[in-house]
Amino acid sequence: MVHLGAHGTLEWLPGKAVALSENCDPAVLTSGIPVVYPFIVNNPGEAAAAKRRLGAVTIGHMTPPVMKAGLSGDMAELETLIDEYAEADGMDRRRVTLLRRDILDRASRMGVLSESGVRPSDGDESEALARLDAYLCDVKDLQIRDGLHVFGQMAPKKC
Incomplete structure (x- = not known):
């Protein structure tokens, strides 16, 4: 058996x-x-x-072989905006304000704010962005399966 x-x-x-x-x-x-x-x-x-x-x-x-989940689509765009925000912070206040609003609006529409534990009613937008950035990093670094092991075969070299 x-x-x-x-x-x-x-x-x-x-x-x-x-x-x-x-x-x-x-x-x-x-x-x-x-x-x-x-x-x-x-x-x-x-x-x-x-x-x-x-x-x-x-x-x-x-x-099973694993890989980092990474980000794609809207989540990757959101991460790019957060990176732009970090670069603009301290240099261009107007751009920082526009980016902050855009990021929080997008994250809210996508449902990522609630997933990351950020409540818009908290009021501290800088803290909300920091928590959102940490959440996206956690999601990006998650280990996910990348196929299955097959008996009698060596794992692919990419593992």
Whole structure:
């Protein structure tokens, strides 16, 4: 039997944790059939339970490749405006005022203000921009999956 995926049923059935008898639920259900269980390498605890309770042969596999989420579309434009605001700050008060209003209006329309925890009623626009900038940096730096590991194949070089 090949069991794919974590959190299987067999290894968590009621009964003894170790030294199972032929009458224990996992043994009854597998009926002596060998269990091959590919497990992700960052989850050794559950692999140990599968070995202990099922007598499974566990095969470690790599975690999925990841990449930074980055920003695109409106979010990238918003980040560019915030960068322009930072460059203009202290040099061109009129431009700073226009950029601040544009950034906060766009962020509000996009729903990013509420997502970042900024409330327009707080009144401190400089603090709102700082929090918005921090939020965009957090989103941009999030690690997201970039494909899946394929058994028997090396990870692509870009990983």
